[in-house]
Amino acid sequence: MIGIAKQIVRTLTEAGHKAYFAGGCVRDMLMDREPKDFDIATSALPEQIEKLFSQTYAVGKAFGVMHVVEEGHTFEIATFRSDSGYSDGRRPDAVIFTHAEDDAQRRDFTINGLFYDPLADEILDFIGGRDDLSNKLIRFIGDPHQRILEDHLRIIRAIRFKNTLGFGYHPDTYAALKKHAPLADKVSWERVRDELNKIIMARRAEVAFEDMQDTGVLPYVLPELEACKGVAQPPEYHHEGDVWTHLMQALTSLPEDATLNQHWAVILHDIGKPETFKIAERIRFDRHSEVSAELGEKILRRLCFSRKDIDEITWAVRHHFMMTELLNMEIGKQRQWFLDPRFPTLMQLFYADAMGTTPSSLHLYNQVKAAQEDCLRRFPELPKPLLTGEDVMKNLGLKAGPRVGEILQEAFVKQLGHELQTREEALEWLSTVTHST
Secondary structure, eight states, rough: HHHHHHHHHHHHHHHOOEEEEETTHHHHHTTOOOOSSOOEEESSSSHHHHOOOEEEEEEEEGGEEEEEEEETTTEEEEEEEEOOOOTTTOOSSEEEEEEEHHHHTTTSSSGGGGGETTTTTTTEOOOSSSHHHHHHHHHHOOOHHHHHOOOHHHHHHHHHHHHHHOOOEEEHHHHHHHHHGGGGGSHHHHHHHHHHHHTTSTTHHHHHHHHHHHHHOHHHOHHHHHTTTTTOOOOTTTTTOOHHHHHHHHHHHOOOOOOOOHHHHHHTTTTTTHHOOESSSSOTTTTTHHHHHHHHHHHHHHHHHHHHHHHHHHHHHHHTHHHHHHHHHHHHHHHHTTTTTTHHHHHHHHHHHHHSSSSSOOOOHHHHHHHHHHHHHSSSSSOOOOOOHHHHHHHHHHOSHHHHHHHHHHHEEEEEETTSSSSHHHHHHHHHOOOOO
């Protein structure tokens, strides 16, 4: 991809324009990290970019932002600009197309304000970004208060960069984050979600959440998680401490290949404990799984997750306390759980929940895992049901309705338990079924 990006710069340069790699890709290259994409800043205007490349899309033409597609890869090309006014706390009210130095000054952090000329192999640093990279420092360019007022999302971005990179804050940047933390409440939920997704998938996610709590941002982003701070758990089962500590310890235990939904399931699985806290013979959280699922759904809807993702995450949260019940199920019903496409998320949650508890025990988890692996050896994928709704209605004289579904479900459980192995056996069994429940 870097070769294609370099060729784009060459095309712009040969047409008489200035053009450089810009922002995060330059930062990553200087840190010996593989850039995920290559953004290009140029003196060329949008209309000139359109003439130079065959496949272009105007994604923000008024702001000088174009997308160019080359060899199946999309590159963002933006005209050098200076911004004027941010009345909505996100987009500039007006832009002036200018030169590279002014363009660097309008960016968020010094480590993201670097340019690289791949043709001359030269770094252009107008804002001290290289020194801050060497010092592992997150620092706003110019006035930190002004940078935040221009785009309130920068509050959360600062926390993300600091913790995903393992850096520290410049004192002025830290003070500005604490002062303006309430402005995080004014960022669109879609943008908050995208930042949280990057934070939660990072190896230092638990430190980032602590940082959000420390800076005062968390109550405006995930107040339900903030409420877990300091909530006691029964000491005889949870030596690790409060609910917050358990959630962070569980999140840390996830393997590197855990999915985004699995990370969210872990961070939300005990979110209902503050609401269900009571003291009987000991500290108890009765029905906390159900309450956590309900709260989790509200959070995920607020963050504009898809219905499919919400279903997968909240299903796992709702059932995370049922390993013993699962082991005691009849074999057919148990296999139906194991073959559910959402079950891998539940398994990761079982594991993280156990590892997030001190003392940790994987005894039940390992039993479930062994049963699941045995099931998958027998059924690599969910088998086709032996019966259809039409079979049930025709043979029993029923109309479409809940009872038909109940009978199909019962037949499928028996099929998974090898009680019914052929269609003929299933039809024979169907003849013995009563119409009513």
